[in-house]
Structures are given as structure tokens and as C-alpha cells.
Amino acid sequence: MHIHDHLDTIDACRFCFMCRHLDTTANVTFREADIPRGRALILDRVRMNPEQLSNSDYINTMYDCALSAACRQHCVSSYDEAGLVLAARSDIVEAGLTPCDVKTLADSLVAEFATEMTGNAGDILYIETTAYQAGQPEIAAAFGKAMAAAGVAFRTLRVNDTGKALAVLGFADQAAEAARQTWDAITASGCSTVVASCPATFDAIKGDSTGLGAALDGLNIQHTSTYLLGLVTSGQLTAKANRAEAIYIDSDFLRNYNGITDEPRELLGACGYALKPFGTNPEESYACGEGAVVFARLRPRLVELMRERFVELMDSPDDLIITASPYTRHVLSQSDGKPVRVISIEEAVANRL
Numbered sequence: 001m002h003i004h005d006h007l008d009t010i011d012a013c014r015f016c017f018m019c020r021h022l023d024t025t026a027n028v029t030f031r032e033a034d035i036p037r038g039r040a041l042i043l044d045r046v047r048m049n050p051e052q053l054s055n056s057d058y059i060n061t062m063y064d065c066a067l068s069a070a071c072r073q074h075c076v077s078s079y080d081e082a083g084l085v086l087a088a089r090s091d092i093v094e095a096g097l098t099p100c101d102v103k104t105l106a107d108s109l110v111a112e113f114a115t116e117m118t119g120n121a122g123d124i125l126y127i128e129t130t131a132y133q134a135g136q137p138e139i140a141a142a143f144g145k146a147m148a149a150a151g152v153a154f155r156t157l158r159v160n161d162t163g164k165a166l167a168v169l170g171f172a173d174q175a176a177e178a179a180r181q182t183w184d185a186i187t188a189s190g191c192s193t194v195v196a197s198c199p200a201t202f203d204a205i206k207g208d209s210t211g212l213g214a215a216l217d218g219l220n221i222q223h224t225s226t227y228l229l230g231l232v233t234s235g236q237l238t239a240k241a242n243r244a245e246a247i248y249i250d251s252d253f254l255r256n257y258n259g260i261t262d263e264p265r266e267l268l269g270a271c272g273y274a275l276k277p278f279g280t281n282p283e284e285s286y287a288c289g290e291g292a293v294v295f296a297r298l299r300p301r302l303v304e305l306m307r308e309r310f311v312e313l314m315d316s317p318d319d320l321i322i323t324a325s326p327y328t329r330h331v332l333s334q335s336d337g338k339p340v341r342v343i344s345i346e347e348a349v350a351n352r353l
């Protein structure tokens with residue numbers, strides 16, 4: 001079983017409460033099963049009695065996890081509580097125990113898989129992940145505006161899933177195939193720099209290529225926040241630093257999976273945004289389930305609760321929220337009541353050109 005690769009985490013987390021206040025799911029469900037300790041206790045039982053993996057409550061608890069990795073990020077010993085859940089999901093799928101809703105979602109991701117290349121000039125390849133970004137054309141349009149202002153040509157690769165969503169659902173083989181086809185398209189473009197607006201896509205290309213059986217050696221892979229910051233600091237892109245207050249919401253994949261915290265803030269600072277803190281604890285994730293990639297499709301009720309909690313934590317409904325994640329922008333812009341003023345980091349830059 002894959003969870004056997006994480007016995008150190010099971011042993012450590014099952015006796016520890018230290019990060020319970022940082023679990024993104026538990027902060028809206030208030031269930032002990034939804035903190036790393038609860039999940040470790042469940043998987044310790046499964047370790048000793050593998051037949052208990054078929055327990056539907058256990059399975060649903062693994063898929064209720066938002067995978068923000070905020071607990072791992074702030075664990076003094078960096079125990080990989082998120083990796084443990086991913087391992088359990090792989091065990092569930094490989095044992096033929098996949099819940100119907102998870103299977104339906106995975107099947108739709110496979111059926112929808114497609115790559116489309118547009119543009120034919122430039123050494124830069126911009127990846128537009130269609131799962132959330134394509135429904136928000138403002139993001140790609142803002143990136144295009146910044147690139148035009150900097151005088152940099154680029155091509156665009158559209159893909160619904162680089163394999164990341166399938167991987168977090170536990171479908172390793174299907175994820176590897178989607179990754180291979182995505183990597184083939186990237187390689188065929190001949191570009192040397194790849195830029196992604198979606199942090200999950202950035203993480204997949206930057207970090208998962210070897211694990212998914214594909215390799216992108218020698219490529220410069222960047223999230224739009226670091227790429228645009230490079231254009232600004234090199235003088236290629238000049239932004240008007242009109243002062244405005246805003247709140248930057250960290251992306252799970254940028255902060256907790258890749259340690260990128262300062263660059264988005266530097267970019268926004270160069271564009272005149274005076275950033276205010278958000279929430280009661282800066283260590284918490286407010287990305288509304290971004291780490292689980294397709295969480296809004298898999299667990300819409302939990303995401304609704306996360307959005308409601310986010311709105312409750314806002315100082316004012318007029319606050320301008322800036323996010324580096326198309327997923328988080330999508331979730332926060334879905335509101336039955338007064339909509340949240342949320343824009344992507346690309347739009348924040350484009351508004352200053």
C-alpha cells in the first residue's frame with residue numbers, strides 16, 4: 001500500500017494536535033476526523049487492518065481533505081500530512097474502492113482531455129488550464145495585455161488538465177498519460193520558457209514531471225507572478241504605481257508546495273498595491289480548496305462553506321481581493337449575495353499599465 005511510504009507521518013500525526021487550527025476542511029466542518037491527527041488515526045487502523053480501507057466513512061474523509069498543505073507547511077518537523085492523504089487516495093483507487101462521484105469526475109477529466117496550441121511566434125509558452133481559467137477569459141486577456149506592453153511575443157497552450165487533477169484524485173495511470181501528452185505538446189512547441197497562471201499547473205510542470213513519468217529538462221518554468229515580476233524588475237514592463245489598498249490571498253500551490261510568498265507581493269507592491277493582512281492567522285489557507293485542484297466540483301458544499309467563512313473574515317465587503325489562483329478567483333466570484341471584489345494577479349498588473 002502507498003500509505004506504507006508514510007508510516008513516519010502516521011506515527012507522528014496520530015498523537016499530535018498541533019496543527020488542528022490550520023486544516024482548511026476542519027475549519028468549516030469542525031470534525032476531528034478532518035485534521036491530520038484524525039486522518040492519521042484512520043490510516044493507522046487501515047495499516048493494521050487493510051480490509052478497513054473499504055469503510056465508506058474513511059474513504060469520504062480522505063476525499064473531504066482540501067490538501068492545502070498548510071499543516072505540513074507549519075509543522076515543525078514538516079510531516080507530510082498532504083502526501084499521506086494522496087497516498088491513501090491512490091490505495092483507494094487501486095483497490096477498486098473509488099466512490100462514484102470521484103470516478104465520474106475522473107472519467108470526465110479523461111474524456112475532456114485535449115490540448116490546443118495557438119499563436120506561432122515567440123520563445124515563451126503560456127499555459128491556459130481550461131478547468132477554471134478558460135471560464136475566466138479576463139485572466140489570459142490580462143496576461144496578453146502585459147506581454148504586449150512589454151513587447152514580448154508568446155504562444156498559448158490550452159489544456160484542461162495537465163494530469164494534476166487526476167493525480168490528486170488518485171488516478172496515477174490516467175494522470176501520467178495526461179502529463180505525457182501535455183509534456184509532448186510543450187516539447188513540440190520548442191519554447192524554452194513556460195509560464196502558467198494556474199499554480200496547480202505550475203506545480204505539475206515544475207514538480208510532478210518526473211513522478212508522472214515525463215521530464216521537462218532544461219526549461220525555465222514560471223508562475224505568472226514571478227515571470228511578470230522579472231519583466232518589471234528588468235524594466236521591460238513599466239507599471240504605474242497608483243496607490244490602492246488590497247488583500248493578497250496566498251495560493252496553496254505557490255506558498256505551501258513551492259515556497260513562493262514574497263514574489264507576488266513584490267509584484268503587487270511595484271504596481272502600487274498596499275497590501276493589508278487577511279483573516280485571523282496568516283498561516284491558514286484561504287484559497288478555498290485550491291490544493292485539491294477540482295475541489296469545487298467534487299465537494300461543492302464544503303467549498304461553499306469555505307467561501308462563506310472567507311466573506312465573514314473580510315473587514316469590509318468593499319475590500320479588493322487579489323489572488324494568484326484562477327481556482328480561488330472562480331470560487332470567490334461565485335456568490336449568491338454581494339459578490340466579492342476579486343481579481344487575478346494578472347488583472348491587478350494589467351490595471352496598472
Ligand code: SF4
Pocket residue numbers: 012013014016017018019020036037071072074075076077078079080081
Ligand atoms: S503535520 Fe505536524 S503538527 Fe500536524 S499533526 Fe502531524 S506532526 Fe502534528
